[in-house]
Amino acid sequence: MIDVVRLSKTFGTRTLWSDVTFSVSRGEMLALVGPSGSGKSSLLNCIGLLDKPSAGEIRHKGQDVTRFGPRATRRFRRDVLGYLFQNYALIENASVSANLEVSVKLRRTTRGKPGVTVVEALDRVGLAGREHEKVHHLSGGEQQRVALARLMVKQPALILADEPTGALDRDNTAVVMDILREMSEGGCAVVVATHDDHVRDRCDAVFAVDENAVIARTWPRHEHAGTTS
Numbered sequence: 544m545i546d547v548v549r550l551s552k553t554f555g556t557r558t559l560w561s562d563v564t565f566s567v568s569r570g571e572m573l574a575l576v577g578p579s580g581s582g583k584s585s586l587l588n589c590i591g592l593l594d595k596p597s598a599g600e601i602r603h604k605g606q607d608v609t610r611f612g613p614r615a616t617r618r619f620r621r622d623v624l625g626y627l628f629q630n631y632a633l634i635e636n637a638s639v640s641a642n643l644e645v646s647v648k649l650r651r652t653t654r655g656k657p658g659v660t661v662v663e664a665l666d667r668v669g670l671a672g673r674e675h676e677k678v679h680h681l682s683g684g685e686q687q688r689v690a691l692a693r694l695m696v697k698q699p700a701l702i703l704a705d706e707p708t709g710a711l712d713r714d715n716t717a718v719v720m721d722i723l724r725e726m727s728e729g730g731c732a733v734v735v736a737t738h739d740d741h742v743r744d745r746c747d748a749v750f751a752v753d754e755n756a757v758i759a760r761t762w763p764r765h766e767h768a769g770t771t772s
């Protein structure tokens with residue numbers, strides 16, 4: 544799905560990480576772990592085209608996405624990516640369903656009908672019947688579940704999740720991970736930056752950023768049979 548090739552990020556004389564190489568395939572969940580400030584978010588932001596690496600490539604379907612201009616960047620975000628952030632990134636002043644309809648529209652313009660309807664997605668995340676409530680009236684755990692429902696409607700090929708469970712209790716963390724796993728089994732590639740051992744332990748592979756700014760694959764948990772890239 545995505546091949547990160549010899550990617551580096553420097554600020555002046557400071558190297559955040561360098562020579563980072565890894566791939567993530569459809570059906571695979573990859574955890575990025577490391578101390579605070581080690582550069583997990585900035586790596587996710589580079590893959591998500593919200594930031595630019597200092598060197599290296601991020602390859603998708605034979606193209607280096609880091610070289611995309613504004614139009615190709617927009618298209619890649621719209622057609623390939625799904626973001627899940629700690630702060631939910633919802634339209635707070637709008638209703639739950641209005642937040643999800645944005646993804647329905649996006650999906651219709653790109654790949655036909657959504658695979659999951661708004662009602663089905665809300666039911667799956669335990670928010671059935673809540674579609675007319677304003678997002679800012681929901682709790683943090685509920686807002687994160689709205690963000691997940693939005694991803695279920697969008698069905699992106701690649702989900703980038705930055706501390707998606709950072710503000711959640713154990714039960715809500717399990718809900719988020721169950722749904723991410725379901726989406727990964729449905730053919731999506733998932734990269735999660737996390738401090739949470741429960742999240743890490745549910746991923747297929749772990750990459751650790753250490754003090755030397757090297758990212759190493761620490762362990763593959765199990766091999767997935769039948770995954771495609």
Ligand SMILES: Nc1ncnc2c1ncn2[C@@H]1O[C@H](COP(=O)(O)OP(=O)(O)OP(=O)(O)O)[C@@H](O)[C@H]1O
Nearest residue numbers: 554559577578579580581582583584585586736738
């Ligand atoms: N534009 C920038 N210029 C200079 N330094 C930056 C810039 N953007 C990020 N940094 C630095 O890069 C470092 C890594 O930040 P990043 O948010 O990626 O870490 P992180 O691993 O996600 O940490 P946390 O676990 O706390 O979320 C930080 O020290 C930050 O100050």
Ligand SMILES: [Mg+2]
Nearest residue numbers: 583584585736
């Ligand atoms: Mg971070």
